[in-house]
Amino acid sequence: MDEPTIPFGEPELWRVSAFRRAMDSSRNDSARYNALSPSLMADLQRFEHVGAGAEVLEVLAACLRHAQDVAVHLDRDGHVLPLTVFPRERLFHTPLPLESLYSTRFDTVQLLQVERALLLAPGQLPAEMAAPSLLCHPLGPLLWHLALHGPRYELLPELAGPAVYRVAPDLEVPVALGGALGAAVVRLRQEAVSLRALAAWPGFDRERAIRLLNGLYLQAGLIVSRTHPAAGGDSWFSTLSNW
Structure with missing residues (x-):
């Protein structure tokens, strides 16, 4: 029997190969952005002509600017890491324990898909659709960690240029x-x-x-x-x- 690839005690995560097969219209770059607001979609599509398109830090920066809740799917060592971001509440949801999340090699993660959040932030109604509060955490440390240790090593577009x-x-x-x-x-x-x-x-x-x-x-x-x-x-x- 093959050894499990998910550490004991962590939730089962999709394999990236299975996730890609399940994505609709995977041949179209716009399939990376699903059911987003027109303004956020337009913001993200600025990057589609550059290399592989937007990466996670650009997406999160746009999410903050537009104050739109989104679910971000990342390739984490061959498994899909879902993060739901609530910019107005400055919270995020993840099924992983924080210790496991922050042990991720964020310099190697790749963006798979961004879609409108299906979960609601804690405190929003109806309660049965809200993200479990125990799995929600302050967004600030995650943003800081991604900026300092993630895959992006160039200024965000909003900061670039003479300044x-x-x-x-x-x-x-x-x-x-x-x-x-x-x-x-x-x-x-x-x-x-x-x-x-x-x-x-x-x-x-x-x-x-x-x-x-x-x-x-x-x-x-x-x-x-x-x-x-x-x-x-x-x-x-x-x-x-x-x-």
């Missing part, structure tokens, strides 16, 4: 930070810097700076300025850090 960045004074980072990341967030509360300048800070390179900015944006805690003299990034003004 300087600063942390909103009232931002509460959802995880404990130390070392270079903690020091950078403290400094960004007081200074506006370009990506190039941030990448040169101690403990940083370009990719780590990008991941930090994406993470702060997903927490609704990043101020982006495109009119600051340092926004060009390559001029001598980029060495200035006072807003």
Whole structure:
């Protein structure tokens, strides 16, 4: 008998191969987005001409912008990981224990499908259709984890281009930070810097700076300025850090 591929105590997850066979119109890229609002659909279809289309961080950023509950299906080591995201409540639902979820190699996950959420957030009616509250968790730490450790290593489109960045004074980072990341967030509360300048800070390179900015944006805690003299990034003004 074959050894089980799901660790003991975890729920049975679909194999990706079976999920793909069950997807309707799998040959059409738009099948990746099922029953979404027209505005969210249009937002996501911006990415369909680039490589494999949208990836999970772009999808979650769009979900937050449009405040639409969605179910995201990810390829997690050959099995389908479903996540239901409730942006207004800042919660998400997953059948996996949190320990198992956060042990995932998120740098290798791939987006399979996005659809309108079938579950309702806790507190919404009717109660029998709501997601079990014990399986719902704060969304902030998941967004942070995906930004810092997920497959995306470029700025989200909303952040790209000439700009300087600063942390909103009232931002509460959802995880404990130390070392270079903690020091950078403290400094960004007081200074506006370009990506190039941030990448040169101690403990940083370009990719780590990008991941930090994406993470702060997903927490609704990043101020982006495109009119600051340092926004060009390559001029001598980029060495200035006072807003």
